[in-house]
Amino acid sequence: MQNSASLIASDIDYDRTGLQTGTLRLPYSHDRSAYGHIPIPVAVLNAGSATGPTVLLTGGNHGDEYEGPIALMKLMRRLPDMSIRGRLILIPGLNFPAFANGTRTSPIDKGNLNRLFPGARNGQPTEMIAHYVESELLPRADVVIDLHAGGASFDHAPTLLAAPPADAARRDIYLQLVRAFGAPYTMVMDLLGEDRTFGAAAQRHDKLFLCGEFGGGAGCDAANLAIVETGLRRVLRVLGVTSEDIPTPALDTRVMAVHGPRHYVYAPVGGVFEPAFRLGEDVRQGQLAGRLFDPHAPWEVPREIAFRSDGTVMCMRTFARVEPGDCIALLASDSHRD
Ligand SMILES: [Zn+2]
Known part of the structure; x- marks a missing residue:
């Protein structure tokens, strides 16, 4: 039988309680490095899956978008002092070759991670990352938040992208999270049929998925970064992962929709x-x-x-x-x- 398990290995044990930091080892054997791999940094804080939800937080799906990764790196620095319920998995630079290179796509295979789901176990490095997300991360997660910005070629108003689930009970929780995040805009996106995204993958796995666009031009905007950081804190509070007191958003989010071409x-x-x-x-x-x-x-x-x-x-x-x-x-x- 063909082995379908991801070739990406890690010393991280997602089931172990406590805080772990380490890397996912993406195999990459090339001219300069036989038997080599690309280490993708990850942090897991686990209080036991029975105590609360697993929240997967990712940035660097595109490598030239920075508010999300910086918010996650700052959150990572707070993990040792945090007392939580459930489990947090943080990956600030998901397509790490692209993130390290400061480009939308990977310099190795030109892969745009957000157009390669469900990925491929035996594929190019970017496809292997997508396959790892599909086979190892999404099954473990209850809620996924994938943070984007416009990248080098776009400037994006600070916007949470929402895809509310059809089922009424889950939709209710989802909309609570949207309101708690408190982005100036919330947008129901229309990707014109595109179904190779992380969001589409999360939908296939029936997970609550939020993503967002918080700036652009391959820079980091301080005001947008603050929106992301505060939004994440509020969402984690609403999910019961943390119990810190965070003021509710000053303004209601403006709910927008994209309507086709x-x-x-x-x-x-x-x-x-x-x-x-x-x-x-x-x-x-x-x-x-x-x-x-x-x-x-x-x-x-x-x-x-x-x-x-x-x-x-x-x-x-x-x-x-x-x-x-x-x-x-x-x-x-x-x-x-x-
Ligand atoms: Zn992006």
Whole structure:
């Protein structure tokens, strides 16, 4: 029989109580390192699975997004002093080769982890990470929070991405977590049929899954970092993992929804893009989104790009240079409006 167990090994014993820090060993035998592996740092704080839920917290799914990983590294430093119920599993740099390289995708295999689920045991390193998440982490987790930002090419308004479960009781708990996180925006995402994401994997495993976009441009925004850190503290409190007193969010989250292709703005041709909007701006259908200049014929009239729908700009491209098919902006509508 073919062995389906992950080839990623670890000294971490997820069932042992107490605090453990260590690495997941991703096999990577290459010209400079026969028998080598890539160590992926992980921390587990376990008070016993009978005492509460297992919460899996990840960042660095894309390697150029930093608010999540920094929040998780700061949380890791607090673990020795924390008294919890249940179990916390923290991995700040999930696609570690990409995280160490500061790029969206892995420099080894160009793998975009969030497009490779369910992964492959015998695949390339990024596929092997996805397979480990599917076969070892998701089965152990009750709640998963995967923290993102826009990466080098996007700036994203601080937004929790929500996919509420259909079942009423679980939906209720889920919405409590969403409100507790208290991000300025909560967005029901439409990935246009994409089902190779961590979120899709978590859904297949019937786990409560939250993710979010908290900034971008491959930087770390202090205000967005604070939103992530406080949000995580509140969610862990609501789940009963911690018992610390955290003030409730000052403002209600603004619940938004993405409605298919009309909410996406793409570059139809290559060029240099002059935006006519700001992040967070409310725009109307037909309103000018910007102008595309042809760098090879700068004397020509620039091509005007219009928004195809009313909405709020949740995310915008950071690079002015565009190729055909690059996403320039993503809109969402207040979910109570349509
Ligand atoms: Zn991301």
